[in-house]
Amino acid sequence: MTVIVEQPEFGEVGTQEQKNHEENNELVLEGGFVVPESNTFGHIFRDYNAESERKDSVEEFYKQNHIHQTVDFVKRMREEYGKLNKVEMSIWECCELLNKFVDESDPDLDEPQIEHLLQTAEAIRKDHPNEDWLHLTGLIHDLGKVLSFPSFGELPQWAIVGDTFPVGCAFDESIVHHKYFKENPDHHNPAYNTKYGIYSEGCGLDKVLMSWGHDDYMYMVTKENKSTLPSTALFIIRFHSFYPLHRSGAYKHLMNDEDVENLKWLQIFNKYDLYSKSNVRIDVEKVKPYYLSLIEKDSNMDLRRKTDHRNEKPITAPPSLLEKMENGVGSLLIYLLNLWVDESVVVFVSKLVYELT
Numbered sequence: 001m002t003v004i005v006e007q008p009e010f011g012e013v014g015t016q017e018q019k020n021h022e023e024n025n026e027l028v029l030e031g032g033f034v035v036p037e038s039n040t041f042g043h044i045f046r047d048y049n050a051e052s053e054r055k056d057s058v059e060e061f062y063k064q065n066h067i068h069q070t071v072d073f074v075k076r077m078r079e080e081y082g083k084l085n086k087v088e089m090s091i092w093e094c095c096e097l098l099n100k101f102v103d104e105s106d107p108d109l110d111e112p113q114i115e116h117l118l119q120t121a122e123a124i125r126k127d128h129p130n131e132d133w134l135h136l137t138g139l140i141h142d143l144g145k146v147l148s149f150p151s152f153g154e155l156p157q158w159a160i161v162g163d164t165f166p167v168g169c170a171f172d173e174s175i176v177h178h179k180y181f182k183e184n185p186d187h188h189n190p191a192y193n194t195k196y197g198i199y200s201e202g203c204g205l206d207k208v209l210m211s212w213g214h215d216d217y218m219y220m221v222t223k224e225n226k227s228t229l230p231s232t233a234l235f236i237i238r239f240h241s242f243y244p245l246h247r248s249g250a251y252k253h254l255m256n257d258e259d260v261e262n263l264k265w266l267q268i269f270n271k272y273d274l275y276s277k278s279n280v281r282i283d284v285e286k287v288k289p290y291y292l293s294l295i296e297k298d299s300n301m302d303l304r305r306k307t308d309h310r311n312e313k314p315i316t317a318p319p320s321l322l323e324k325m326e327n328g329v330g331s332l333l334i335y336l337l338n339l340w341v342d343e344s345v346v347v348f349v350s351k352l353v354y355e356l357t
């Protein structure tokens with residue numbers, strides 16, 4: 001059930017083959033995934049000013065997003081959704097649910113999200129066939145968009161999608177449709193509108209409150225369910241919409257050394273996330289078995305049991321037992337605890353181990 005992570009090698013993503021393709025106006029990443037020149041609508045990617053049928057609605061989306069994302073709002077959302085007490089659902093069920101969701105913030109895509117999830121994961125798989133943790137990350141990175149469905153609280157889209165940014169410090173100029181922040185109360189609050197605001201140099205992104213949406217929610221779900229995905233995957237999930245950082249280089253003064261390392265992977269991931277938004281259709285049924293096997297491997301991530309251990313208290317072993325956990329039997333206990341089996345089973349096994357050791 002462990003998703004094996006090979007140590008990443010960071011280097012320039014690019015080869016001679018890539019350069020040849022670049023001359024032909026297309027970009028190829030390492031293995032064979034070809035970056036298209038234009039999005040589904042024939043425009044360059046992330047052009048928020050291009051005349052298109054989505055231009056005005058995307059702008060209206062960002063207006064609402066920028067007015068309402070405040071420190072108070074983010075704190076309330078984190079508190080509320082941190083309980084993970086809404087619904088239990090398997091990863092694949094979430095993927096299928098998202099088929100009914102169209103992202104109002106996205107100028108590049110108006111297809112159901114399941115296509116996007118699989119397009120991202122398949123593009124990564126083409127170039128990095130051995131990084132199965134990154135394939136799974138691609139598959140689940142946007143699942144937090146389920147927040148738009150009634151069972152997950154039916155949040156408005158401005159509280160789910162779009163690029164994210166820190167709250168509690170000045171809104172960087174590079175943020176899409178920045179002008180609408182002038183209607184955000186935090187923008188006029190001296191505690192929140194300076195370069196550092198409530199943060200300090202190098203404090204680490206983990207300490208930073210990000211505008212609330214699918215990224216932070218899915219991060220919470222992944223973390224609290226004790227996914228075996230590596231911490232880099234959690235970083236990617238949490239910050240994949242943080243374009244002001246990973247594209248524009250803003251807010252780097254808040255990063256610590258670990259963030260610097262993780263950012264390299266996020267930038268690799270982003271190429272697939274963004275440029276796989278094309279009209280190349282995916283044969284869902286064909287690739288489904290592979291992704292089900294990845295989900296199975298990271299069995300902690302079966303949201304059926306674990307998205308929502310709502311209202312349940314985390315199960316912890318008694319202190320006397322914790323002392324005995326150095327040995328092999330203790331590891332078995334940790335394993336069982338991590339599986340979040342019924343509490344009575346854990347207590348029974350705990351007692352048994354205690355007696356035997």
Ligand SMILES: O[C@H]1[C@H](O)[C@@H](O)[C@H](O)[C@@H](O)[C@H]1O
Pocket residue numbers: 103105106107142161162163164240241242243
């Ligand atoms: O419109 C898109 C979309 O909502 C993506 O899921 C998000 O990750 C991007 O940052 C955003 O620009």
Ligand SMILES: [Fe+2]
Pocket residue numbers: 141142214240241
């Ligand atoms: Fe996303």
